Amino acid sequence: MKTVFIKPADVERKWFVIDAEGKALGRVAAKAAAIVRGKEKAIFAPHQEIGDYVVVVNAEKVAVTGQKARDKMYHHHTGYVGGLKSQSFEKLIARHPTSPLELAVKGMLPKGPLGRKLLKNVKVYAGAGHPHGAQNPQAIEF
Numbered sequence: 001m002k003t004v005f006i007k008p009a010d011v012e013r014k015w016f017v018i019d020a021e022g023k024a025l026g027r028v029a030a031k032a033a034a035i036v037r038g039k040e041k042a043i044f045a046p047h048q049e050i051g052d053y054v055v056v057v058n059a060e061k062v063a064v065t066g067q068k069a070r071d072k073m074y075h076h077h078t079g080y081v082g083g084l085k086s087q088s089f090e091k092l093i094a095r096h097p098t099s100p101l102e103l104a105v106k107g108m109l110p111k112g113p114l115g116r117k118l119l120k121n122v123k124v125y126a127g128a129g130h131p132h133g134a135q136n137p138q139a140i141e142f
């Protein structure tokens with residue numbers, strides 16, 4: 001088989017909006033990652049950026065089940081000795097309402113230059129409003 005290369009000019013890129021209010025964190029992130037990656041298109045190629053744009057609204061109202069709000073921990077390292085910092089889901093969403101969803105989508109995208117490029121096509125907003133009305137995004141229900 002030959003490797004298929006799709007010209008960027010030939011790809012039709014659409015905009016979609018997902019309302020995360022009351023929906024599970026992982027399900028919203030998985031759907032957003034699949035759309036941004038382009039996995040729902042017939043011309044999918046794993047080495048190219050052919051996916052669509054995704055706008056996620058109401059990220060601060062995303063749901064987690066069970067005791068995850070208290071028990072789920074997010075870690076990062078400052079780079080210094082003993083610099084491991086940890087926060088629970090509750091504290092992270094109180095300080096940065098969009099971070100849990102952004103981190104979940106980031107973890108579902110490929111690592112490396114392609115993944116960093118694809119992550120720029122996901123726009124996450126804490127409230128119900130977003131500045132991408134001119135692109136006429138289509139609402140996605142799942």
